[in-house]
Amino acid sequence: MSAGAGADPAAEPDVVDLLLAQHARIEELFRAVRSADGAPRRESWQELVELLAVHETAEEEIVHPLARTSIDSGQAVVDARLAEEREAKELLRELVEAGTDAPDFAPRLDRLxxxxxxxxxxxxxxxxxxxxxAHSAQRLAVLAGAVRAAEAVAPTRPHPGIESATANLLLGPPTAVVDRVRTAIQAALRD
Incomplete structure (x- = not known):
């Protein structure tokens, strides 16, 4: 059941559960990409790229700003996570540009x-x-909805250097449109 009119937000999965489920799916997709080749590898890769891009954007817009102000050492914790996200985005961008058929794709995928x-x-x-x-179950459930909304309009490709909530909110939606059109065109050209 989605959180619509009259729905109890506390009955929905909370933001932490949502992100943990996404982390598990990301790990599954890494295994799928690594073990496949050809079209199955490209399909799993595309799903992984999109999930990583929208997941990180939503964390940068919703989760990290909240953590900065509501957890112990929030500023330091979030700054460290943003540095890690930037490194991952740079590696991901390089792999996207090289493609799944690149001779060094497998070791670079392992590094990512x-x-x-x-x-x-x-x-x-x-x-x-x-x-x-730090937050009630109801607040965490509402935040899960906010993360899903952010993911719906997030870029579907990595954009290193856009790790702040402000940059994501300003640049994310137009970048997402370009990313989604690019993906559609590339899919049409493959078919």
Whole structure:
């Protein structure tokens, strides 16, 4: 059930549960990309790229600003996560540009996987538990809705250097349109 009129936000998965589920899906997609080739690899790769892009954008717009002001050492915790996100975005952008058929795709994918999963582990250890402790279940459920809304208009490709909530809000929607059109065109050319 989606959080619509009359829905109880506390009955929805909270923001931490949503992000944890996405972290698990990201890990599954890394395995799928690594173990496939040809069209299945490209399809899993495209899904992974889009999930990583929208996931990080939503965290940058919704989760990290809240963590900055509501958890212990919030500024330092978030600054460290943003640095990790920028590194992941740069690696992801390089892999997107090279393509899944690049001769060094597999080792570069392994490097990206390591960076992304270490980042997720740090969020799960240093950020998410404190968010749960600092906010009510209802607030966390409402934030899950906000994350889903942010993801709906987020860019679907990596854009290193756009890690702040302000930059994402200003540049995200127009960039998302360009990304989604580019993806549609590339899919049409492959078919």
């Amino acid at each position: 996987r390591k960076v992304v999963l270490e980042h997720a582990t740090r969020e799960e250890r240093y950020e998410f538990p404190q968010l749960r402790a």
